[in-house]
Amino acid sequence: MTWTTPVDIKAQIQKLWDNGDILGSIARNENVFPRRLKLKCPTTQEYTNRFDETRKWADNLNSIKQCRIEYEEINHRVLGKNNFPKQIWIDDLEQAASLIGKRTDLAQFRKLIETINQRQPLLIPWFARRPMLGLELDDRLPQLLAIVESLMQRPRPGIYLRQLSIEGVHSKFIENNRGVLSEWLDILLKPETIEDGARGVGQFNRRYGFRDKSQRVRFRILDKSLNLLKGDNDQDISVDIECFDGLDPPIKTVFITENEVNYLAFTTLPGSMVIFGAGYGLGFLSHATWLQKCRVFYWGDIDTHGLAILNSARAHFPQLKSILMDKATLMAHKHFWSTEPRQHLAQDLNNLDADESALFSDLKEQVAGNNVRLEQEFINWDYAWTIIQSCASKSDAI
CATH class of the missing domain: 3.40.1360 (Dna Topoisomerase Vi A Subunit; Chain: A, domain 2)
Incomplete structure (x- = not known):
C-alpha cells in the first residue's frame, strides 16, 4: 500500500525543519504556512474494493491533530456516501513544530531573532541563511554578541586575544568560535578595519587586528x-x-x-x-x-x-x-x-x-x-x- 501515512506527513515537516525552511522563514519574516502537504490517496477502485482498509487509512490521518484535512465525498455501492481525505494542510508554524516535537526550539529561535533584531539587525540575513547553525549558537549568543560589539567599538585592538577583557569570555572561547565570529565581523565591521588578504580561521588574528605569536x-x-x-x-x-x-x-x-x-x-x-x-x-x-x-x-x-x-x-x-x-x-x-x-x-x-x-x-x-x-x-x-x-x-x- 502506497497511501500517505502519518509517518509520511511527519517526515515532510521534518524535512522542512532540517532544511532550515521553517526557522529561516522567521528570520525573513515570511509565511511558509498554511502549506498543503503531499497526499497519496486511494484510487476510486481501491475505495470500492478495499473499503475497510481505506477507512482505517482515513482514521489514521484524522488522528493527526496538528493537520487540517479537506474531504471529498465517496459513494460506496453498499455503504453509501462517505467522506474521505482529499487534501491535508499544516496551517501555522506552531502546528508544524508541535507535530515534530520542536515547539521548544521554535520558541527559542524566535527569542533569539528578537535579540538579534534589537542588538545587531545587520546579522538577520545571516540567520535567515543559516538558521540551524543559529539555533545551535543560542547558548553562546551573549558571549558572541559581546565579542563583536567590543570589536565594533574598538576595531583592530592590537592586543593578544588573551588580553581581551569581556565578562564571561576567555580566549579559548574565541578560538573555538572563530568561524562564526569571522562571518559576523565581516558583516558588522567597516571594510577598512579588515585585512582582506588574511583569510580562514588560521588568519583570524591578523584579519581583525589582534597580535599573534611570531612565526x-x-x-x-x-x-x-x-x-x-x-x-x-x-x-x-x-x-x-x-x-x-x-x-x-x-x-x-x-x-x-x-x-x-x-x-x-x-x-x-x-x-x-x-x-x-x-x-x-x-x-x-x-x-x-x-x-x-x-x-x-x-x-x-x-x-x-x-x-x-x-x-x-x-x-x-x-x-x-x-x-x-x-x-x-x-x-x-x-x-x-x-x-x-x-x-x-x-x-x-x-x-x-x-x-x-x-x-x-x-x-x-x-x-x-x-x-x-x-x-x-x-x-x-x-x-x-x-x-x-x-x-x-x-x-x-x-
Missing part, C-alpha cells in the same frame, strides 16, 4: 666557520621571523626540507644553511630579502601536494630549485612507494618547470599506479646526500 624559523648553519653563536659545535637555532629577516649571514646556498630527521641529518656543507620547512606556509620566508641572493633548494615529498608546495614556494623565490623531487628519484625507490590519501585538486601548477610539470601530470593521471607517493624520509640517505653535496658544490643549481 619562528628553525635553521642550522652547515659551515662552522659561519656559526652565528660562539663555538664550533652544531647549532640548531630557532628565531622569530623578524630576527631571521635581519640576519643576512654570508650564506650562498640554502636547503629547505620538510622532514625533521632529514633536517638534522645534514652535515658539513661549505657556505650552506638548512631550514626546517613549513609546508604551504613557506611564503613567510620571503620577508628575508637576503635569501633572494642565495641559491635555494626545496626538498619535499614526491606526491601532488609536495609539488604543489614547491609551486607555491617558487612564487616567493623564483630562483628556487627542487631537489630529489624528480622521476629518477621516484623510480629508484619504487619499493618505498605509499599511497597519497587525497591528491591535490589542481590540474596544472604554473610555477613548475617542464620536468616537474610532467611528473605532476603523471601522478595525477595515475601513470605509475594509484595515488603514488614517495615520502622524503624513505629516500636512501647515501643517494640523497650525494645529490645534496653536488648542489652545494656547483655554482649553478641542478
Whole structure:
C-alpha cells in the first residue's frame, strides 16, 4: 500500500525543519504556512474494493491533530456516501513544530531573532541563511554578541586575544568560535578595519587586528666557520621571523626540507644553511630579502601536494630549485612507494618547470599506479646526500 501515512506527513515537516525552511522563514519574516502537504490517496477502485482498509487509512490521518484535512465525498455501492481525505494542510508554524516535537526550539529561535533584531539587525540575513547553525549558537549568543560589539567599538585592538577583557569570555572561547565570529565581523565591521588578504580561521588574528605569536624559523648553519653563536659545535637555532629577516649571514646556498630527521641529518656543507620547512606556509620566508641572493633548494615529498608546495614556494623565490623531487628519484625507490590519501585538486601548477610539470601530470593521471607517493624520509640517505653535496658544490643549481 502506497497511501500517505502519518509517518509520511511527519517526515515532510521534518524535512522542512532540517532544511532550515521553517526557522529561516522567521528570520525573513515570511509565511511558509498554511502549506498543503503531499497526499497519496486511494484510487476510486481501491475505495470500492478495499473499503475497510481505506477507512482505517482515513482514521489514521484524522488522528493527526496538528493537520487540517479537506474531504471529498465517496459513494460506496453498499455503504453509501462517505467522506474521505482529499487534501491535508499544516496551517501555522506552531502546528508544524508541535507535530515534530520542536515547539521548544521554535520558541527559542524566535527569542533569539528578537535579540538579534534589537542588538545587531545587520546579522538577520545571516540567520535567515543559516538558521540551524543559529539555533545551535543560542547558548553562546551573549558571549558572541559581546565579542563583536567590543570589536565594533574598538576595531583592530592590537592586543593578544588573551588580553581581551569581556565578562564571561576567555580566549579559548574565541578560538573555538572563530568561524562564526569571522562571518559576523565581516558583516558588522567597516571594510577598512579588515585585512582582506588574511583569510580562514588560521588568519583570524591578523584579519581583525589582534597580535599573534611570531612565526619562528628553525635553521642550522652547515659551515662552522659561519656559526652565528660562539663555538664550533652544531647549532640548531630557532628565531622569530623578524630576527631571521635581519640576519643576512654570508650564506650562498640554502636547503629547505620538510622532514625533521632529514633536517638534522645534514652535515658539513661549505657556505650552506638548512631550514626546517613549513609546508604551504613557506611564503613567510620571503620577508628575508637576503635569501633572494642565495641559491635555494626545496626538498619535499614526491606526491601532488609536495609539488604543489614547491609551486607555491617558487612564487616567493623564483630562483628556487627542487631537489630529489624528480622521476629518477621516484623510480629508484619504487619499493618505498605509499599511497597519497587525497591528491591535490589542481590540474596544472604554473610555477613548475617542464620536468616537474610532467611528473605532476603523471601522478595525477595515475601513470605509475594509484595515488603514488614517495615520502622524503624513505629516500636512501647515501643517494640523497650525494645529490645534496653536488648542489652545494656547483655554482649553478641542478
